[in-house]
Amino acid sequence: MFTPEAEKARLAPQLVAFRRELHRQPELSLCEERTAAAIVREIAPLGLTIRSGVGGHGVIADLAGAFPGPTVALRADIDALPIVENTGLPFTSQHDGVMHACGHDAHTTVLLGALKLLAAAKDRLHGNVRFLFQPAEEILAGAAPMIAAGALDGVSEIYGLHILPSLPAGRIASTPGTFMAAIDRLDIVVEGRGGHGSMPEQCIDPIVAAAAVVTGLQTAVSREVHPLEPAVVSLGTINGGTANNIIPDRVALSGTVRTLSEEVRAAMPERIERLTRLIAEAHRCRVTVAYQRQVPPVVNNAACEAKLRRTAERTIGGERIVSCKPSMGGEDFALYAERIPGCFFWLGSGGPDAGSHSPGLHNAQMVVDESCLMVGVTLFTELALGLLDGSGESQDA
Numbered sequence: 001m002f003t004p005e006a007e008k009a010r011l012a013p014q015l016v017a018f019r020r021e022l023h024r025q026p027e028l029s030l031c032e033e034r035t036a037a038a039i040v041r042e043i044a045p046l047g048l049t050i051r052s053g054v055g056g057h058g059v060i061a062d063l064a065g066a067f068p069g070p071t072v073a074l075r076a077d078i079d080a081l082p083i084v085e086n087t088g089l090p091f092t093s094q095h096d097g098v099m100h101a102c103g104h105d106a107h108t109t110v111l112l113g114a115l116k117l118l119a120a121a122k123d124r125l126h127g128n129v130r131f132l133f134q135p136a137e138e139i140l141a142g143a144a145p146m147i148a149a150g151a152l153d154g155v156s157e158i159y160g161l162h163i164l165p166s167l168p169a170g171r172i173a174s175t176p177g178t179f180m181a182a183i184d185r186l187d188i189v190v191e192g193r194g195g196h197g198s199m200p201e202q203c204i205d206p207i208v209a210a211a212a213v214v215t216g217l218q219t220a221v222s223r224e225v226h227p228l229e230p231a232v233v234s235l236g237t238i239n240g241g242t243a244n245n246i247i248p249d250r251v252a253l254s255g256t257v258r259t260l261s262e263e264v265r266a267a268m269p270e271r272i273e274r275l276t277r278l279i280a281e282a283h284r285c286r287v288t289v290a291y292q293r294q295v296p297p298v299v300n301n302a303a304c305e306a307k308l309r310r311t312a313e314r315t316i317g318g319e320r321i322v323s324c325k326p327s328m329g330g331e332d333f334a335l336y337a338e339r340i341p342g343c344f345f346w347l348g349s350g351g352p353d354a355g356s357h358s359p360g361l362h363n364a365q366m367v368v369d370e371s372c373l374m375v376g377v378t379l380f381t382e383l384a385l386g387l388l389d390g391s392g393e394s395q396d397a
């Protein structure tokens, strides 16, 4: 290990305080103004080149090492979710209806901690570290504008992490290859002809048609995708009607489609459009289906994943690295890893008895075991130090 334990012990309580500050003042995607200001306030004295207002409220900080070499990037997302917090924590959200329920406060804190340790070690760096504090991940609108603003210019590889409440703090999980799913969005409007609930023969009922669409769409996966190929179609909203005895004119539905392979992904729009249209037409309704490809899968570069593993083995211990299956969750980290070699991994954030029963990401009761913060800091820091130690390891991504 390159970083003195005493330095880390000094940093740990500062990071807990910073994470709680962020947790108290969560900000929605595209509104991360105070969060970005808090980040800049912390890093301004450290002598890095800082760009703020990148792709919205993003912050990019460049640390120049003492010796020439490649540039590696470390990325965190900074935005929060429209959820009413129900944790009962003393540092619970003070912004009504907004919560750091996806742990981006922890991600931001981990990146800040690594930045502080690496800034103190810059005399040893053969190359540079770029720190990406990315906004708007929750609406998948942060990575693309950051990249357009040059976030990856000159960068040879990139790493990122996400907390995982079902995995005990102190552990991490990763896998080479496909790590998270592609995300596509589905919006459906079923239109009929409204009227009195007592006289269905005078109406064209979009509620019954929409109900048939909801159940029929389940066959897009169960009857049309190879059983060994992962795919998910979930409808998250269904809206229609104003009173119990009125048949409405229209029903709107929205959903998400997750796939791991491009082959399965490419076939989904036709399937969903066909099933939806023909089912709705069988009920005499008109239908519009909008299918939007949002982000590709997160694909971990095998060499980068191996470097993460080696770093974890020599810092937190090989027994703390869990191999995992790909997640059907998605992340706009995918957009970075699609352009340059990269690796994304899970940082355990649960208590010792954490598991699938633990309140998960996007849950109003999700809590973070803060001991995970220094685990993340250690991994990011040691990863960068190892890549930029002059041995050329970062070149073979």
Ligand code: NI
Pocket: 102, 103, 104, 162
């Ligand atoms: Ni998240």
